Amino acid sequence: MQSIKIDILNGSPIIPRTIYGIGRNYAEHAAELHHEIPSEPIVFLKHFPSLRPLSGGPLAYPEEVFHHEAEVVVLVGQNLPMGQQASWNDISAIGLGLDLTRREAQAALKAKGLPWTKAKAFDGAAPISPLVRRQAFENLDAIEFTLHVGGELRQKGNTKDMLFSVEKILNHLLTFTSLMEGDLIFTGTPPGVGSIQHGDSFKLKFTDLSEEFEGRL
Numbered sequence: 012m013q014s015i016k017i018d019i020l021n022g023s024p025i026i027p028r029t030i031y032g033i034g035r036n037y038a039e040h041a042a043e044l045h046h047e048i049p050s051e052p053i054v055f056l057k058h059f060p061s062l063r064p065l066s067g068g069p070l071a072y073p074e075e076v077f078h079h080e081a082e083v084v085v086l087v088g089q090n091l092p093m094g095q096q097a098s099w100n101d102i103s104a105i106g107l108g109l110d111l112t113r114r115e116a117q118a119a120l121k122a123k124g125l126p127w128t129k130a131k132a133f134d135g136a137a138p139i140s141p142l143v144r145r146q147a148f149e150n151l152d153a154i155e156f157t158l159h160v161g162g163e164l165r166q167k168g169n170t171k172d173m174l175f176s177v178e179k180i181l182n183h184l185l186t187f188t189s190l191m192e193g194d195l196i197f198t199g200t201p202p203g204v205g206s207i208q209h210g211d212s213f214k215l216k217f218t219d220l221s222e223e224f225e226g227r228l
């Protein structure tokens with residue numbers, strides 16, 4: 012399989028491993044989908060062929076209308092055995108990505124009590140920006156970010172509004188799995204999810220950094 016490399020700004024590319032997703036990690040997003048607030052992180056997996064640069068690359072179901080979920084994505088910087096305690100020091104870099112979701116397929120699967128995999132893990136389901144070194148952020152627990160689609164502001168979030176912080180997510184994952192250097196974690200989406208389709212242009216940005224990450228689905 013073709014390897015997908017993600018550039019770290021001013022650094023060398025990394026080859027990612029497992030891709031974790033966290034569901035309903037912002038109360039207002041859980042509310043817009045009429046879901047209960049979870050009492051512990053909801054964890055699902057995306058898969059390696061989900062990863063896609065912000066422009067170009069394979070995309071399954073190109074005729075479908077997806078839901079965009081703009082999310083802060085963190086890169087695990089070292090191997091962490093199950094049971095270990097982790098902190099922000101174990102995250103080496105941070106980016107922005109879209110957790111593309113086939114919402115209707117997901118709803119149909121959930122209604123039948125079936126796994127969501129086909130709604131969340133398909134080729135191109137995780138467009139991701141270049142990653143920024145952790146040290147670039149002044150306050151890691153208050154990272155503000157935006158998503159524009161076709162020039163229109165769709166989502167604005169701040170990691171201070173997460174139900175489960177990055178450190179809590181790491182320590183929850185480590186109760187049942189080891190984490191490996193190169194793992195990526197999509198940390199959940201703020202409110203404002205909506206439609207995006209093949210050909211749409213979009214822009215992801217950290218409010219406090221100058222880089223803008225432009226893409227086209």
Ligand code: ZN
Pocket residue numbers: 032033034080082110197199200
């Ligand atoms: Zn998501």
